Amino acid sequence: MSNDVKKVLINGQWTSGHFSSTFQSTNPNLGVANSAKFPISEWVDCESILSAAEAAFLECRSLPSERFADFLEHYANAIEADKDTLVELAHSESGLPKSPRLADVELPRTLSQLRQAAASARDQSWRMATVDSKAKLRSCYQAIGPVCVFGPNNFPFAFNSIAGGDFASAIAAGNPVIAKANSSHPETSERFGLLASQSIAATSMPTGLAQLIYRTSHEDGERLIADPRLAAAGYTGARSAGLKLKAVADRVGKPFYAELSSVNPVVFMPGALQERLEALVDEYVTSGLMAAGQFCTNPGMLLLVDNAESKKFLEMVVAKYAASTPGTLLSPSVERTLLASIQVLTDAGAKLLVGGSKFEGVRCAVSNTVMQISGDQFAKDPHVFQTEAFGNAVLVILCKDLEQIRSIIRSLEGNLTGSIYSSTKGDDDASYLAIADALAQRVGRLLNDKMPTGVAVSSAMNHGGPYPATSHPGFTAVGFPASMLRFAKLTCFDNVREERLPSVLQHNPPSDKTWRMIDGTWIKG
Amino acid sequence: MSNDVKKVLINGQWTSGHFSSTFQSTNPNLGVANSAKFPISEWVDCESILSAAEAAFLECRSLPSERFADFLEHYANAIEADKDTLVELAHSESGLPKSPRLADVELPRTLSQLRQAAASARDQSWRMATVDSKAKLRSCYQAIGPVCVFGPNNFPFAFNSIAGGDFASAIAAGNPVIAKANSSHPETSERFGLLASQSIAATSMPTGLAQLIYRTSHEDGERLIADPRLAAAGYTGARSAGLKLKAVADRVGKPFYAELSSVNPVVFMPGALQERLEALVDEYVTSGLMAAGQFCTNPGMLLLVDNAESKKFLEMVVAKYAASTPGTLLSPSVERTLLASIQVLTDAGAKLLVGGSKFEGVRCAVSNTVMQISGDQFAKDPHVFQTEAFGNAVLVILCKDLEQIRSIIRSLEGNLTGSIYSSTKGDDDASYLAIADALAQRVGRLLNDKMPTGVAVSSAMNHGGPYPATSHPGFTAVGFPASMLRFAKLTCFDNVREERLPSVLQHNPPSDKTWRMIDGTWIKG
Numbered sequence A, B: 001m002s003n004d005v006k007k008v009l010i011n012g013q014w015t016s017g018h019f020s021s022t023f024q025s026t027n028p029n030l031g032v033a034n035s036a037k038f039p040i041s042e043w044v045d046c047e048s049i050l051s052a053a054e055a056a057f058l059e060c061r062s063l064p065s066e067r068f069a070d071f072l073e074h075y076a077n078a079i080e081a082d083k084d085t086l087v088e089l090a091h092s093e094s095g096l097p098k099s100p101r102l103a104d105v106e107l108p109r110t111l112s113q114l115r116q117a118a119a120s121a122r123d124q125s126w127r128m129a130t131v132d133s134k135a136k137l138r139s140c141y142q143a144i145g146p147v148c149v150f151g152p153n154n155f156p157f158a159f160n161s162i163a164g165g166d167f168a169s170a171i172a173a174g175n176p177v178i179a180k181a182n183s184s185h186p187e188t189s190e191r192f193g194l195l196a197s198q199s200i201a202a203t204s205m206p207t208g209l210a211q212l213i214y215r216t217s218h219e220d221g222e223r224l225i226a227d228p229r230l231a232a233a234g235y236t237g238a239r240s241a242g243l244k245l246k247a248v249a250d251r252v253g254k255p256f257y258a259e260l261s262s263v264n265p266v267v268f269m270p271g272a273l274q275e276r277l278e279a280l281v282d283e284y285v286t287s288g289l290m291a292a293g294q295f296c297t298n299p300g301m302l303l304l305v306d307n308a309e310s311k312k313f314l315e316m317v318v319a320k321y322a323a324s325t326p327g328t329l330l331s332p333s334v335e336r337t338l339l340a341s342i343q344v345l346t347d348a349g350a351k352l353l354v355g356g357s358k359f360e361g362v363r364c365a366v367s368n369t370v371m372q373i374s375g376d377q378f379a380k381d382p383h384v385f386q387t388e389a390f391g392n393a394v395l396v397i398l399c400k401d402l403e404q405i406r407s408i409i410r411s412l413e414g415n416l417t418g419s420i421y422s423s424t425k426g427d428d429d430a431s432y433l434a435i436a437d438a439l440a441q442r443v444g445r446l447l448n449d450k451m452p453t454g455v456a457v458s459s460a461m462n463h464g465g466p467y468p469a470t471s472h473p474g475f476t477a478v479g480f481p482a483s484m485l486r487f488a489k490l491t492c493f494d495n496v497r498e499e500r501l502p503s504v505l506q507h508n509p510p511s512d513k514t515w516r517m518i519d520g521t522w523i524k525g
Helices: A043-060 A065-081 A083-094 A098-123 A165-172 A186-202 A218-226 A239-251 A270-293 A308-323 A332-347 A375-380 A402-410 A429-442 A482-487 B043-060 B065-081 B083-094 B098-123 B165-172 B186-202 B218-226 B239-251 B270-293 B308-323 B332-347 B375-380 B402-410 B429-442 B482-487
Strands: A008-010 A013-015 A019-023 A038-041 A130-132 A137-143 A147-150 A177-180 A210-213 A232-236 A256-259 A265-268 A301-305 A351-354 A369-374 A393-399 A415-421 A443-448 A488-494 A515-518 A521-524 B008-010 B013-015 B019-023 B038-041 B130-132 B137-143 B147-150 B177-180 B210-213 B232-236 B256-259 B265-268 B301-305 B351-354 B369-374 B393-399 B415-421 B443-448 B488-494 B515-518 B521-524
Touching: A008 A043, A008 A186, A038 A186, A043 A177, A043 A210, A043 A218, A065 A083, A065 A098, A065 A165, A065 A186, A083 A098, A083 A186, A098 A165, A137 A482, A147 A165, A165 A177, A165 A232, A165 A482, A177 A218, A186 A210, A218 A239, A232 A239, A232 A482, A239 A256, A239 B239, A265 A270, A265 A402, A265 A429, A270 A301, A270 A308, A270 A393, A270 A415, A301 A308, A301 A402, A308 A351, A308 A369, A308 A393, A332 A351, A332 A369, A332 A393, A369 A375, A375 A393, A375 A402, A393 A402, A402 A429, A415 A429, A429 A443, A482 A488, A521 B521, B008 B043, B008 B186, B038 B186, B043 B177, B043 B210, B043 B218, B065 B083, B065 B098, B065 B165, B065 B186, B083 B098, B083 B186, B098 B165, B137 B482, B147 B165, B165 B177, B165 B232, B165 B482, B186 B210, B218 B239, B232 B239, B232 B482, B239 B256, B265 B270, B265 B402, B265 B429, B270 B301, B270 B308, B270 B393, B270 B415, B301 B308, B301 B402, B308 B351, B308 B369, B308 B393, B332 B351, B332 B369, B332 B393, B369 B375, B375 B393, B375 B402, B393 B402, B402 B429, B415 B429, B429 B443, B482 B488
Parallel strands: A130 A515, A147 A177, A147 A232, A177 A210, A232 A256, A265 A301, A265 A415, A301 A393, A369 A393, A415 A443, A443 B488, A488 B443, B130 B515, B147 B177, B147 B232, B177 B210, B232 B256, B265 B301, B265 B415, B301 B393, B369 B393, B415 B443
Antiparallel strands: A008 A013, A008 A210, A019 A038, A130 A137, A137 A488, A351 A369, A515 A521, B008 B013, B008 B210, B019 B038, B130 B137, B137 B488, B351 B369, B515 B521
16 A cells, blocks of 8 residues: 555564555544554564564563663653654544643653653562572562553553553563554554654664554454464453453463453542532542543442432532533544443433533533432442443442442442542541442552542552453552563572572672562562 | 261351262272262352352451461361371372371471461561552552362372462462362362361351362352352362363453463483483482372473483483382373373374383373483474373483474473573583573473472472463462462552551551561561
């Protein structure tokens, strides 16, 4: 096909590759296609990419960790210098506001992630080096091999498949990355790819360290996951597509870290509403409508005891939802899916209090939506009422009592987060523990008096949760160094001669910042 | 059915339960069935067990960790006091020698595991408590929920489903265990169950903390794994059965830690053979024939460069294999499977140098077996030549050169271990790295100048490895506290009030031995 189609990045080269069809992203604010055409790559390109990744991994294994840190830092600097262009592209492809959001929140976060990943690569504490001197046993985590990253639509920077958290984690652990761009922001991804390939060249890293394709057929996507040259994958996105890829990975016994869906239940205990109703309305509405609700951690299910304060709370939320102009959705597909999910919920008996329809005009938008059911309704059909309505829609469950709330929580699928608002004066303390204990089993992060939409990049963060929030309840996708462990294998060195050990297991540590567990004691440096 | 059928342990009660058929184990030394009859439980019993496990877990969550430690220690003491009976039973069901093995190796190891698990439960360092004070974020691992343990046939004590490593790990992390006894040693398991239930009562633990069934239909086994009340499972055993259960667990997104098969390649580099041929023959033969080769880490594949020393090595191994009386196999089924695997390998072209047939007499035994192929043969059919011949059989691969050995290693499936023997004088050093680098990617434990059959219970051990050795390359089944992380979920507490936090995340640690990562620094106590 013609020259006006964008190129893929294979083994350090931007090439037309092989494709027989193309796609375009949409500008969701204008409701029209962006002009750039991107190839839907054929298998032959995947084949080249896998070979290059395998060769790159062979090279990677002989490189000291600081080389990966150098690359990540160079890349972060390059992104920072290119900020204006990136913000412009991401805005045109995602509809997300330039400020406050892309330029002043998401881009700084992305830079911080890349730099934190570099620091973790440098100090190597992530390897959890463990030494039993007497038994001559030494173990540590090490790079696992080429990792494929599928990024989501809702964070064109911070979760971008060639610049975001999974990318940074995989590279910092010493693995090449095959980035599969999200189809809703290919041009943003291409720009990152350009900066990544320049940074690879500038820091003399293996040419196959970071490669980029935009889309393949579903069959080729599955074939890519199954290929023995690929060691692991990170996926953030729609549940249906994710589960298909997960099934392939499971069949061949390959780690596949998927973040699939979450409704993020929020419990407002009676004492909290009694104490600070208006503040809670404001706090909830701000979080619920932020970025048109397009966060993995968006509070999409509210649990309240059906009483006068709760009715008042609900009334005020509805009024604020009605009065706010809905934000732009990421794509026509997100709009379509949101409307369909609302339909599923209302068909099942949820009462539509406000919203529920396409918002007027050309841009992708749905009117801010509040739906209501009773606890009894939920109990009758817990499956359907956990349908994720990704976007600016919420399901409010008015329950008979706290025991019903607890019982509903116990029937929930896994979620990324769960929040509990309670009185600061102790009025809810008698019931807190039973609710919190049940909720903590169903979520990766339990919050008190706080909305779940802020995800700090901290070593103590867990952005994860039981299935189907994610595919494994023991790992986090956010926070260094823990997120790197997804892309690592544990290796024990038994009676291996000192000079043959990985540097992190030798007598002298690679850095004075390296934490190691030596004969039962954590020692730094 | 009649009273002479053994009882299952459901929620603290020994009950006849529901069954319509029974089975018996075999005394492999005598080649006859042991007299005790065990029920093949029906679903209704699984249902009761799941309910009891769920209830027990609810209780468990409010118990301090030292209570689990108390139970584990009480149980270890009870086992120690009952040693003679246990050894007698295990000998009659497994054919393993009482000494040296059951009484003086495996039983002490089992006690040590239970006591190490207790110590880990007590100090809580396993939770990896991580605090970010500034962000008010605190994370730790916590109990995951009821765990089903399927133990293997080859360690009636140390991997027993109601006394072994998985059991100890799951309990120490605060989870109830549903033990599915291995069908080859039900009476040994029943005896452990008796001691466990007595220890539960003596330490006032929840009655559903440890429950025991012996066998179910395959359908009910799968239904058990799929049930939402079950949180995770540990499986050690045959690959085919394990993969069926794994597929069920994968479909419902449940952690399933399976140890499936391993041939444990051993590379003898030319310099090592030149230097100490006879010592290596002795070392290999001792390890290869120990317990009739019935270890997960048995060295079942030897890789040598085809030269005069290797031929001599092989000749000597064959002579020793021919001269040694074969050990007793665990069961008629192991004998059958071993003979079938030898057949698969010889049908594919492996040359039988010695052995290969049923050993004379009534006991379960196969003559010590050595098979040989060339590196070229392996390269033509790497799949079939990785068939695990569990028992006293080995496949020797004579390769053209070290490059061919490296290339074969790169084509291997995941294994638990890989060993490299090399010259102590540096003669092999030029080639070591390329071989070791390839091998370390394919195994969980890399050894130097050492056979893989000893698995020390150490914090630095990794008894794990890439698929299909196990189902996840990031976890170990042996060694505390790491093995406990399989039966845990990561939970972050965000802005949660101090008094509501798990004790390990509160300001004062639960013990002066608790390691915690506080604001970037590992601190004890």
